[in-house]
Amino acid sequence: xxxxxxxxxxxxxxxxxxxxxxxxxxxxxxxxxxxxxxxxxxxxxxxxxxxxxxxxxxxxxxxxxxxxxxxxxxxxxxxxxxxxxxxxxxxxxxxxxxxxxxxxxxxxxxxxxxxxxxxxxxxxxxxxxxxxxxxxxxxxxxxxxxxxxxxxxxxxxxxxxxxxxxxxxxxxxxxxxxxxxxxxxxxxxxxxxxxxxxxxxxxxxxxxxxxxxxxxxxxxxxxxxxxxxxxxxxxxxxxxxxxxxxxxxxxxxxxxxxxxxxxxxxxxxxxxxxxxxxxxxxxxxxxxxxxxxxxxxxxxxxxxxxxxxxxxxxxxxxxxxxxxxxxxxxxxxxxxxxxxxxxxxxxxxxxxxxxxxxxxxxxxxxxxxxxxxxxxxxxxxxxxxxxxxxxxxxxxxxxxxxxxxxxxxxxxxxxxxxxxxxxxx
Numbered sequence: 001x002x003x004x005x006x007x008x009x010x011x012x013x014x015x016x017x018x019x020x021x022x023x024x025x026x027x028x029x030x031x032x033x034x035x036x037x038x039x040x041x042x043x044x045x046x047x048x049x050x051x052x053x054x055x056x057x058x059x060x061x062x063x064x065x066x067x068x069x070x071x072x073x074x075x076x077x078x079x080x081x082x083x084x085x086x087x088x089x090x091x092x093x094x095x096x097x098x099x100x101x102x103x104x105x106x107x108x109x110x111x112x113x114x115x116x117x118x119x120x121x122x123x124x125x126x127x128x129x130x131x132x133x134x135x136x137x138x139x140x141x142x143x144x145x146x147x148x149x150x151x152x153x154x155x156x157x158x159x160x161x162x163x164x165x166x167x168x169x170x171x172x173x174x175x176x177x178x179x180x181x182x183x184x185x186x187x188x189x190x191x192x193x194x195x196x197x198x199x200x201x202x203x204x205x206x207x208x209x210x211x212x213x214x215x216x217x218x219x220x221x222x223x224x225x226x227x228x229x230x231x232x233x234x235x236x237x238x239x240x241x242x243x244x245x246x247x248x249x250x251x252x253x254x255x256x257x258x259x260x261x262x263x264x265x266x267x268x269x270x271x272x273x274x275x276x277x278x279x280x281x282x283x284x285x286x287x288x289x290x291x292x293x294x295x296x297x298x299x300x301x302x303x304x305x306x307x308x309x310x311x312x313x314x315x316x317x318x319x320x321x322x323x324x325x326x327x328x329x330x331x332x333x334x335x336x337x338x339x340x341x342x343x344x345x346x347x348x349x350x351x352x353x354x355x356x357x358x359x360x361x362x363x364x365x366x367x368x369x370x371x372x373x374x375x376x377x378x379x380x381x382x383x384x385x386x387x388x389x390x391x392x393x394x395x396x397x398x399x400x401x402x403x404x405x406x407x408x409x410x411x412x413x414x415x416x417x418x419x420x421x422x423x424x425x
Contacts, residue, residue, distance in 0.1 A: 024076065031077050034063045048113065050086040055101075056093070082110035084150075085141075089118040089134050099137040108144030113187075115152045135174040142181035151182050151212065152189035152224070179212045187246075188213065189224035213237035222246040227261060235260050239267040246273040248309075251286070258285040265293055271301055275309035278338070294319040302326030309334040309361075314342055321349040330354045334361035337388070344368035351376045363415075364388035369395070387415035399425050 022030075054064040067077035085107075102108065116138065142148065213220070217240040225238070227249060238244075247268060251261055265271070274297070279286055294316060297305065305327045312320055312335045324330070324346075333350065344365055350357070358381055362368065369391045386392060399412050412425040 024072070027073065027076055031063060031066065031073075031080055034061070034066065048084040049081070050084055050115075051082045051107065051111075052085060052087075052098075054081055078107075079110040082107045084113040084115065085111050086115040086117065087134070087138055089116065089131065095134055095137060099141065102141050103144070106144065108141055109146060111145045112148065113150035113152070114138070114142060114145065114148060115150075115154075115189075117154050132170050135170065136177075139174065139177045139181070142178050145181060148182060148185050150187040150189070151178075151185050152187070154189070175212055179215045182212050182215055184219055185212075185216045186219055187222040187224075188216065188220050213241065217241050218243070220244060224248045226250040235264065238264055242267070243270060244268045245270045247271060248275040248277070250277040251279050258289050262289050262292055262296075266296060269300075270304070272304050273307035273332075274305070275307075275334075276311065278311045282338075291316065291319060294323050298323040298326050303329065305330055307332035311336045311338045312340060312346070313338040314340050317346050321346055324349050325353045327354065329356055331356050332359045333357060334359075334385075335363070335365075337362075337364040337366075340365050341367055347376065355380070358382045359384075361385040362387070362389055362392075365392075366390040368392050381410055383411045383413070385413045385415065387419070388417055393423075 049061045049063070054061050061081070063077055063081055067074045067081060213234060214237045217237065220241045221243050223238060223241065223244055223246075225248070245268075247264075249261060249264070265274075276293075278290070290311075298319070302323065303326070306329055308327070308330065309332075333354070344362075344367070347368070350360075360376070360381060360383075362385070364387070366389065368389050392398070393414055402410065402412075410425075413421055414423040414425075416422050
């Protein structure tokens with residue numbers, strides 16, 4: 001009976017599904033909110049979901065779910081999903097099938113970031129051939145990436161054992177092969193570290209990556225580097241990267257060339273964001289280099305600096321204040337106290353000379369009190385992080401007054417010495 005009834009043709013308004021009523025511009029804005037940033041906009045890689053996780057794990061992102069609603073939504077979502085691809089080489093996975101999928105679907109044309117992680121574990125019995133197959137697959141995938149923005153590698157050692165001697169040549173050839181796909185790269189991260197500590201003896205050998213750096217000297221703008229694994233070829237190539245404006249430098253171990261950091265710093269004339277991780281054990285060489293660095297930044301980079309993340313010792317207060325007085329455009333400041341026992345008079349200088357500051361982080365300043373930071377321009381701040389500031393943490397009502405009198409929307413986070421949040425306001 002239902003089949004024999006005459007059916008009236010539905011109007012276009014009746015057949016149009018709700019998800020098709022939204023204009024593409026609005027859908028795009030919603031998807032960018034789900035993803036965490038605008039396509040091709042510089043963003044921290046931790047903010048971007050890994051495309052492989054979206055496809056092969058149980059925890060799918062919201063963006064991946066909406067991409068399966070209809071073809072229109074998929075066309076908008078897929079480029080954002082494949083913004084970042086993280087290859088974890090030690091993961092158990094059908095690598096041949098994975099690379100076939102990447103090639104067949106053509107996801108490379110959407111990729112902007114390639115990250116590679118390898119946790120060396122002798123129990124996995126990794127061989128030169130199996131590692132070579134994975135690296136060759138990544139090289140082939142990278143050739144299908146027309147506009148790579150970020151290339152990052154990180155090698156970890158799960159034990160104090162070194163990787164076998166026949167593996168570094170495989171990695172060297174990998175860096176040489178993939179460098180052809182890195183000509184438009186703006187961010188380069190070169191990391192090797194060990195779970196047991198920062199000592200050279202506990203880390204994997206990182207082969208030379210100077211061929212990649214040499215390829216991108218004209219385009220790279222951001223570098224994340226561990227000084228203790230950078231050889232002289234890499235230092236020389238980085239020195240030629242004149243457009244770098246964002247640098248995170250880990251000085252875990254100076255080896256025999258503590259001046260390399262200063263050489264790099266003075267080569268980067270356009271630096272806007274500088275993060276310095278000092279050696280775990282400082283010596284006279286570090287102290288002299290750091291003082292020279294503070295003076296150089298004050299004399300040459302003050303007007304352009306927008307973010308500073310660095311240690312602060314009592315004996316360097318005067319040099320630091322001189323630097324801050326010349327940074328009128330500073331927006332982010334993160335300081336770690338090093339043997340800092342006196343009160344925080346340097347905060348008065350920060351309050352007077354940084355009208356654009358909207359984020360401040362203080363860690364390990366045990367004697368800093370509410371009286372020391374009362375002059376901070378609280379109404380302009382968005383986030384405040386406090387860790388290891390014992391006297392300040394003993395007076396929680398101070399922050400209540402700050403929020404009440406200056407800015408009710410201010411985010412205040414107080415951490416314990418292990419980095420765990422113990423209080424939020």
